[in-house]
Structure formats: C-alpha cells, structure tokens
Amino acid sequence: MSDLETFRAEARAWLEENCPAEMRTPAKGDEDVCWGGRNFVFQSESQKLWLERCMAKGYTVPDWPKAYGGAGLSPQETKVLRQEMAKLGCRSPLNSFGIWMLGPALLKFGTEEQKVHYMGQIARGEIRWCQGYSEPGSGSDLVSMQTFGEDKGDHWVVNGQKIWTSYADKADWIFCLVRTDKTNKYQGISFLLFDMETPGVTTKPIKLISGNSPFCETFFDNVVVPKHQIVGELNRGWDVAKYLLGHEREMISGMGGDGGVTSIGAAMKAVLSEEPVLRAQMALFDVENLTFRAHGERFMDEWKTGKAHPAYSNLMKYVGTELNKKRNELVMSIGGTQALEWESERSNGGSKARNWLRTKANSIEGGTSEVMLNVVSKRILEMPGA
Amino acid sequence: MSDLETFRAEARAWLEENCPAEMRTPAKGDEDVCWGGRNFVFQSESQKLWLERCMAKGYTVPDWPKAYGGAGLSPQETKVLRQEMAKLGCRSPLNSFGIWMLGPALLKFGTEEQKVHYMGQIARGEIRWCQGYSEPGSGSDLVSMQTFGEDKGDHWVVNGQKIWTSYADKADWIFCLVRTDKTNKYQGISFLLFDMETPGVTTKPIKLISGNSPFCETFFDNVVVPKHQIVGELNRGWDVAKYLLGHEREMISGMGGDGGVTSIGAAMKAVLSEEPVLRAQMALFDVENLTFRAHGERFMDEWKTGKAHPAYSNLMKYVGTELNKKRNELVMSIGGTQALEWESERSNGGSKARNWLRTKANSIEGGTSEVMLNVVSKRILEMPGA
C-alpha cells in the first residue's frame, strides 16, 4: 500500500470514529454552517464536538503547518482527506474567510508572530473575519479608495466607509484596505487588521434584490489601529489584496455549478420532454457545464505545477460566474411558475428565485466580468493600449 | 375606384401587354440580370425588348422625375407598380448602382445639368456605374483616405488606389471619393465622377473566399478629371458619400433574409424533425427573422414620415447583416454534408457554401458591424466620449 493509501485508510478510520452522525447529514441552510468566532452559537452539541475534534487534529485547516494550527498535510493528503469526507458526507467543521482568504495571505506576507497568533485563532475558530475592500463609488476600481488612516506615530486613525463587507455585522475582526499615503494613487494603500469592537466601527446590513443579505455597509469614525496590525509593507497593501483576490476568484469561479458535473436536466425530465426548445438550451448548457468542469480541473493542475498564467484565475472567474448565472436562468425557466414563488413553504421560502437573483452578483463581486475581460485581454493576450 | 386602383389596373394591363413571357420567369443567376452599359451583351431578344419598353415608359426608374428619365410616379404608385410586377413575376428591367446609389445622390446634390445628363444615361441603361470609396488600409475609416486629386486649374490629376470596387472591371464610369485638400482630414474630400476609360485607370479583380467576386482593386495613375465632374461642393464630398451610404445600408439591411418572412424550416422538415437541438436553433432564428421583417417595415414607415432617427439605418444594417449571417450558418448546418460540396452539379456549383461565405462580407462592406454599433451608440444613444 502506498503512503497515500495508508493515509487514506487512517483518515477514513478517524472520520468514522470522530464525525458525529448528525454531522454526516447535509447542511439544510446557512444556519447549519459553523462559522466560529466570539459570538457564534452552536446549533447542536454535535456541531461543537465536530469542531473541537477537528481542531485538535488540525483538520479545520488540514494543509496549514502544524505550528499555525493545521495538520501539515501535503496537497495530495489534503485532497484524499476531502475525498473521504465527501464519501462519508461529513460537513465542513468550520467555514471562514480567515481560512479561505486571510490565512493564505498571512502565510505569504505575515510575520512569524502574526502567523502564530492570527492563523492559530482562525484554525481554532476563535475569531471570525470579514473583508473590507470595496467602497461606495469605487466598485471594481480599488485604486480610487478613500478610507484614510492618518499616521499618529505608533498607530493610525482610520476614517471612511466600506461597502459589500460580507458578515461585517457578525465578524470579530476585519482585514481592511486603508489609504496610508494620499500622494501615491497606486501604492499608497496598506493592508490593516483590526477588531470590529474598536470604538468608531459601526455596520449596517444591506438588503439585496434577493432579500436579506450577508453584506453590510461598514463605517469607520476615528478608529485607532496599532502599527503592528499591518500585513506586508507600508503602502504595499495592494500586493496582499491582489494575492488574496486571486484566492477569492478561485473560490467564486468554483461556484460555476454546485461543484459538480451532474446535469440538472435529469431531475427535470418531465418538464423538458414537453419543451423541446428549452430542452435544447439545457443540452447546450450541459455542454458548457462539462466544459467548465474540465477547464477548472485543467486550470488547477496547471496552477499547481506553476504552468498557469498568473492572471488565469480572472478568466476562470469570468467563465464560471457567467455560467452560474446561465444555470440559474435555466433553473427558473424549468421551474416555471412554481419557481416564481417568493415566500411560501412549498417553495422553501422562494429559494429558487432568491438563489437566481443572488447569482447575479457573481459577475460583480470580486471583480466584474468587464474587469476580468480587461485583465485577460491586457495581461494574457497582451492586447495594446492603456 | 380610387386613383391608385385605376393606376393599378392600368399598370397591370401595361405589364401584361409589354413584359415578354421569358422576362416573367425567375432569373437563374447573375448572368440573367440586365446591368446595361456600353459593353453589356443582352442574353436574349426578350431582355433587350423589356429594357427598351420600360425605358420608353420611364419604368426603369419609375419614381424619378420625367425630366431625368423616370415616370414621375408617386411613392404609392411606385409601390403598386412593384406589387404588380411581383405578381406577374416580372424581372427587373435594369439593375444598376446608378439607380440605387448615384441617382438619389444626384437628385439631392447634383446641378440641373448633371441630373439631366447623368440620370438620363442611368435611366436609359447607357452607362454602368461603380463606386470608389474604400482604400487599402482604410476600410471603415473613410477619413484616412489617400487617393489625391491635385488641382490643375480646370481639372484635377488623380493618383491613388481603391479597393472593393464592385464590378469596376465592367463599369463605364465611377463615382469616387478623392482627397482634394490634404490639410483638412474630415472635410478635404470631394465626390468626383469620371470615365473608367480615362487613361491611367486600371482594374484587377479580387478573388474571395467564396470564389470569384464582383470586387476589384482599382488603380489611378495621373487620371485627368475635369472640374465640372464634381458633385456637391468642393471638399464636402463626405456629405454626398454619407447620404449615399445611407441608401447602400438600406439596400444591404434588406438582405437580412431573401426579402421574405417565409421560414426555411418547412422545406427542411425531414432533417429538423430528427435534430431537436438544431430545430430549436431554427425556431429561435425564425423568431428573429419575423422580428426583423416587422422591424424593417416599421423603420420604413417611420423613415417615410420623417420620424426615424437619421442614424437609424446603421442599426438596421447591423441587425440585418448579422441575421443574414446566422441564417446562412443554419442553412449550412441543415444542409449537412451535401451543403459542403463546392463544385458539383448536384450542389449547383457549391451554391450553398458559396452563399454562406459571401454573407460573411455583409457585416463588413458598407460599414462594419463595429462601426454601426459605434454610430448607434454615439448618435442615437448619445453615449459620451470620442
């Protein structure tokens, strides 16, 4: 048996022994997801137990180094672990922007102290993070950012406003882009971390077309941020942000379709068999969907071996999010009048319609499709012009 | 009986008496079309007779004033005449760029002498015209035109090169855009007329991807053009050209689909009934085709009553030519392997494939789709920017 197969057997055994039965049933909604953090209320004893056991084993962040709360697994082992979890239907023990976004950025740009401190907190589910990038009127145009941190010697005093801050009203800390030099448009931004309980931080949820949302407006009024809470160099926060946005785009491009290649057509056969033109749209969609899955697989394989163009994730983000929007248009068409319902129990609170509307943001958040096409055109295709 | 109905009856009677039987059968190809001109060889006695009779009656250009060779019919009468000709299956007695393009421009910009002289020649089928607009490297960008006419007192000496001159090798005269002022990029162009037999004019046919074509490269080497052969004001040829391009675009946008609303699907039922996804494409195309017909009808009605935006023909040109390309893609798909044949008698000399390739030029000639979209965006939608 290869080392990897040995690991697989061990992981399997550990999961079978440690994952509570309830945590092997699918999460029914956002309320079943464990986000951790200071104010998190566990939905059940099993949820708490599962987090604690994973935490002890380093399995909340299996591929992070042990020193920072991980299990130190290799990429291959991590993949095997995920496969075994999927087979048993294990829920994710901990979801977190800290795991998906801040952690990788800290690993690359953080000091040793920051890694031990912040990554440890993330791995243990102690601190829930949110991301402060977009501002009203800036959107995809990060360089026109206004939020300003005035240098006061050992700290900055931050004033300004962020928008589209996911879960800002539930998060404990924020990683935030703040202008620290007004004279340099492109390089005058720093990447700061601070506590959302710092005096002067307030949040206001944003209602979206799909209904209530995780997004907030976040306001900073003379917020004091100690100097050691910067990641990376002063005025070079854009490098950290770009790196992190790459991760976000990968995550979002993964949304292209529920992570799977299973056609939604089969379950809808009764409708599609009577609607030949709609069935044809579904058929052409399935071709695109299978293509995107293969494309994503190829991209990940090339990325891992360093062969992918650094800007390639922009292409995947564009293709994946446009595809997901198309999928949801089809889901609405196939669902017909029933999919239009907005509140009824029958429609699970209008879940089809709300999901459909929610996907419209996919091609806006994390960089619009238009910005992605600009980047692909300029950086990969090397088209001329500004 | 209304005046119009009286006219209809009279026109019908005249056509029945004067249109030879052979001229009531469909033209089989370009060789059956009467183009007139000095070197035209009539294909049959009937073709000659039909032209002569129409000419005498003013019916080669029924809506032109009688003084310029027409029959002086009103728009309503002209429409009735065309309807009656269509009912009897009468061929057009005379095709000509003079009728379609130069005539309307002369009517608006020409002197009385020019109208009598040139429009008369056109109406009588004596002179065949070609159009000299595009130049190598200018394409849709007419203002970068290089062909130059040097002022020599009572004449210009023209040097330069045109491309995409339809039937230049068969035409007697050319209407041609020539730069007469190098200092003014936008207004330094004049609209000149000259004989293709003038010393220094040579032509070279262009072979297209669809096979041989009517297009030529046309070269001017010290060509002498008398000053009275200008239409409109000196250096304001662009106004004439724009007016005329509007007519060309209408003509080309009419190509959107064989002038009819008849679906090509019915004749292809045997194939489509076994190809559900292809049938769906055809169905969606038919929706677009019916839409374009209605759109064209509405545009013409608004145009006639002066309600259409002056730049609207650019939109119709864009929509119509893109639609025609789509139609021919479908014709090829439905025709399958048989439509791929290029030379065989069975395939009528590869007519489907050649027509399909020919339509690719629709969205390039007479202004590219991209230029049309620019114009619509700037002039109709009033979008900002250069």
Next chain:
Amino acid sequence: MAMTLNDDQNMLRDSARDFMASEAPVTHFRKFRDMGCKDGFSHGLWKQFAEMGFTGILIPEAEGGMGMGQIEAGIVLEEIGRNLSPSPFLTTSVAAVEALKLADKAMRDRWFPGILAGETVIGIAIEEGVKHRPEKIACVAERSGNGFKLTGQKQFVVQGASSDMLIVAARTAGAAGETDGLTLFAIDKDAAGLSMEAARLVDSAMAAHVKLEGVQVDADAVIGEVDGGWAVLSKMLDAGRVGAAAEMVGVGTGAMDMTFDYLKTRKQFDRVIGEFQALQHRAAHLYGEMEGARSIVLKAQSLMDEGHAKAELYVAAAKAKAGLACNLAVREGVQMHGGIGMTDEYDIGLYMKRDRGLNEFFGDAYYHADRVATMNGY
C-alpha cells in the same frame, strides 16, 4: 396598416405615460410591496384606471367601453411596464374582456359594468402545471343538473384571491392533450367548493393556487360553446400574450433607459463608464433588440386587430422576442449597474423580477419559439 402610431394613438400614449408616471410610478409599486398588500395592487388605482377609460379600452363602445384594439391596450401596457404599475389591467381588461366578448349578452351585461367602473377583477385560471400547456388541461367539468360540476386544480392564477370571478378552462369532453372538448366557465369567487391559497411571487404580484372540489355551476356560466372552448381560450390567451409582450416592451425599455442614464453619469477609473466601447457596443446591441421587440409586438397587435390569419404566428413570435429582449435588458441593466444594481434600494432589480413574471405568463420564449416552428411547418 402603417407600422407607426396615428395621432389618436400618440395622444393615448401621452396620456397613459403622464398618468402612470404621476399616479403609479415605481414608488407606488414599492409602497404596496412594502406594506405586504394582500392584493398586490391598489383598488384605488384601479378606480383611477376606470376614470381614464383604461379598464374598458377593449370593451365595445356600444357596451360602454372605448372599443379600441390591441395596439391601444398595448400602449397602456407599455406604460404600466415602464413604471411597474401594479394593476389587474392585463388579466381583467385584456385577457378576460377578450374572452367575455365571445360570451352571450347576459354574461357581458353581468361583468362589463364592473370592469368599466374599476370595481371588478377577474382571474384567469388556466395553468395546471408549472409550465404553460393549455391543451393539457385536465380539470373536469361533468354534466350535472342544469349545468356542470367542476373538479380539478389550477395554478398561477394571478390576482386570483382578489378576483370577483375566475375564468376557468375545463374539460367537458376528450382527454388531456386534445384541443377539442374544452369549455370555458365564469365562476363566482364565492362558489361552493372553490378554494384558493394565495402566494406572493418574486415580482410581488399575488397568484393563487385554486382548488375546485365539485364546484356546481349553471349552464349559463359557459363562455362560448360547450366543448368549443379552444376558440375562446385561444383568443383570450393571444390577447394576454401580446399584452404581456407589450408590457415587457415597457419593462425592458424602462430598464434600458435607466441603465443608459447610469452609463452617462457613473464614473469609474476616472471616466464616465458610458465611454467604454465594450459597454457602448452592448448598449447599442440591446437597443436594437428592444427596437426589434417593439416592432414585432406592434405587428402582432395590428394583425390581431385586423383578424389576420397570421396573427397567431406573430403573437407567438412577439411573446418570444419581447421575452428574450426584455430579459437581456434587465440582465444587462443589473450587470452594468454593478453592486448597486444588486441592492433592493435601486429600482433596476425590480425590473428584473417583473421581467421574470411576465416571461412565464402565458408561455415563455422557448414555448412560443416552439410554436413558431410548428406553425412554420417543422
């Protein structure tokens, strides 16, 4: 006829435009939405519609209406669409009136006055599944006493729970899938055995799930001929379809205009975003799509008004094209607005929701493209 509006039609458009913009703009819609109104529309506004003469626009002059056609109804609907004005106009004054015009005098006398007065609302109870399949109607009306007894269920009855009467299509003969053997009934909302459960839709309209459990009606409840309901149904559906298409022209145009305005004012990367050529080309393309939709809808309306044999084909094409174009307009609208377009606070998202409802109403673009193919002989 010419494909342009005549002077009377232009006057009607101006007055409908002024009326909707002042009496029922998007803020009006928001108000009724946010109060969770159980009807989804204002009865007061419906009365105002009546005062303007809109409610009886298709009712013959001899019976107190304006005696106009689909073009005029469409003019009103376009303004409704542009302002998202909530009302029972499309179902009651367009679809139901077209059916009732084929009913006998007694029934017309019973229902037209209330419609003219803006007091009556009528629901159209056709759909039985999630997609529009009128020929598949399975709801049964069996002979019973002097009339019929209806048993079955209906879906997506827009404003059903607010209706005074439902027009119900049921099968008096034949089997699901056949067009023969259908009969249309006018059923009072209080009829015994009739029950409704209202559900709010994505566009905040209310639609009812209807149960018919042995609903007894007299013979005079029949609209048109027994077993010959397909003719009435087709007329009603085509009026509803071309009306929905006209409303979508309004919704799409409203969304498009709002978006073009945004392109001209919003700045990013130090430039007004309308300067970006990629957006300009998409804007110009969208404009062409909406203009095409406007044209085919006008063509279909005029063919219906002429009673032309090709009207059915053009109505199908118009419903399909208006659906595709309006859908493009709202998708481009939300995308070009960026993040702000995703917020409930901005109007563009409301247009996207309304488009969805209208696209489904009486058959979506794919359904009607399929009908175009069938009518075109393949």
Next chain:
Amino acid sequence: MAMTLNDDQNMLRDSARDFMASEAPVTHFRKFRDMGCKDGFSHGLWKQFAEMGFTGILIPEAEGGMGMGQIEAGIVLEEIGRNLSPSPFLTTSVAAVEALKLADKAMRDRWFPGILAGETVIGIAIEEGVKHRPEKIACVAERSGNGFKLTGQKQFVVQGASSDMLIVAARTAGAAGETDGLTLFAIDKDAAGLSMEAARLVDSAMAAHVKLEGVQVDADAVIGEVDGGWAVLSKMLDAGRVGAAAEMVGVGTGAMDMTFDYLKTRKQFDRVIGEFQALQHRAAHLYGEMEGARSIVLKAQSLMDEGHAKAELYVAAAKAKAGLACNLAVREGVQMHGGIGMTDEYDIGLYMKRDRGLNEFFGDAYYHADRVATMNGY
C-alpha cells in the same frame, strides 16, 4: 490523470509542431488545393507522417506502432489543424485504426503494415444522409455464399476515392433506427459492384459518394462480430469525433492567434485596432471559449484512454464544444480581419472553410448536444 501534458507528450507536441510548420504549413495546403489535386492531400507527406511514426501512433507497439492513446493522436491533430495540413491521418490512423484494433489478427496483419508505412489510406463509409445518423444505417449486407453481399449507398466518405479500403457499416439484421444488427466490413476499393464518385468540398478535401451494388465479400471481411457492429462502430466514431475535436482546437487556435496578431498590428482611426475595448472583450471571451474547448477535449481523450464509462458523454460534449468554439474563432477571425479576411489571398478564410468540414464530420455540435441531453437522462 492530471489534466496537463507529461514530458513525453510535450516532446511529441514540439516535434509535431515543428514538423507541420516546416513540412505542411498553409502554403502546402494551398499548393495542393490550387493544383486541383484529385486526392486533396500529398502521398509524399503521408510517407513523411509514417517516418515520424504518426501513422501508427494508435497501433499497438507489439504490432509495430507507437502504442499511444487519444491524447497523443490529438496532439498531432491539433498541429494538423493549426496548419491546415491535408492528410488521411484522422480517418486512417485514428478512426480506422481504432476499428481495426477490434478486428482479428489476420485483418490487422493485412492493413496495419501499409498504414505504418504511410502507403495505405482507409475511408470511413458510414453516412447515408446529409446529417450524421449512424443508427439509421440502411445499407444491407445479406448472407451470400461464404460471406455477404452488400447493397446500398454511402455519402461523405472523406478521401474515399483515394482509399485502398473502405470500412463500411451495413445492416445484417434489424431495421434502420436500431443499433443491433449492424456489422462492419473491410471492403477493398477494387471490389466488384463498388463505385465511387468524388466531390470536392468547401475545405478542398475530397469526399466520395459511394454505391454498393451487390458487392460480394467473404466472411473474413467482417470487423468484429456479425450483428455486433455497433460496439466497433461506436469506438471508431468516438475516436473520430474526439480526433476531429482535437483538430478543431488546432484550427480554432490557429485562427485565433492569427486574429490576435492582426489586432496588434492593424491600424484604423489612427489606433491599433487591438486597443478598442469592444474587440478586446470579444478577444478575451473567445480565448476563454477556446481554452474551455481545449480542456474538455483533453478530458474526453483521457477518459477514452482510461476506458472510463463516462468517455462517451465527454466525447459528445467535446465534439460539441470544440465545434462551437472553433466556429466562433473563425467567425470572429474573419469579421475582425475586415475586408481583407474575405479575400482568398488571406489564410483566415481557409480556417473558416476547414472548420465547417470538421464541424459536420461525425456529427455536429447540435447532434452531440442532443446526445449529451439523452445520456444525461432527459
């Protein structure tokens, strides 16, 4: 397996790329086209293919070939596509070889040496109508003497008239529309009763109309099992389809690269046209489509090489996607080249023609999308 090429595959790609670019670039294609070559390809080049080992790329090593898989065959095909190199590689070395690998040893011994030597050309005689419908095969093979007598007709037999042998699918049982009852035969081009009429296609390839008028063959002409030809046919077709898809990745990439180069050099309105954002966005979108096509083709090839149960689904999706993407690439290519792109003198139009032929070959994108739907259970 990983969705990247390994070192051996990268080496093969480099050598195939160098070979096609130097020995069979577009000028080579033009030369044979302009001479009106009756084969549509160069026998000399076919010999050179053999010297490179390409002709036997799928033939097992034990039988003298390279023993490689669809990925490797696709690497060669992509370079063929990029250079429009005319050859019998796809029909003979990919489709026919996959069928012959399922034949008995005697037949393999008869045909593989000629293929390996670049001396043998094999035609695939499947199509009977204008569209790809393999299950509809009606050509009949009735028992006769020691073997069979074939009667029927075949269309679109690419390079048929230049072939030494035709693989003919015929019905030994069952009726048109059934997959059971088909049998594949290897028929010598000189067989009595076999006649061909060659026709030049839009992409200058030659395809034959074939008549079989009582063609007598021995039992040993059967490839695989009598009545069980569907299995052999499916294998052959899927190899041909994924191969055509790989060639289309080459054609589309070639057209795209040429177009991107043009965008970077051609000036209009005083600017390089590649600066126009509308063209940049279309270019980036096209790049994404071609990258997607490349990915699904690689996936389908690797599943075929693994003998994976889902290979058939992915081959259908790959043929469809490659067809759609390559078609977009040539359409955008011609349009972005403007007038010059319409001339025979420029290469971009040749790519458009080749795309059309490959799109039709063994089923177009719509046919395969339909199969994807069917295999996905709707």
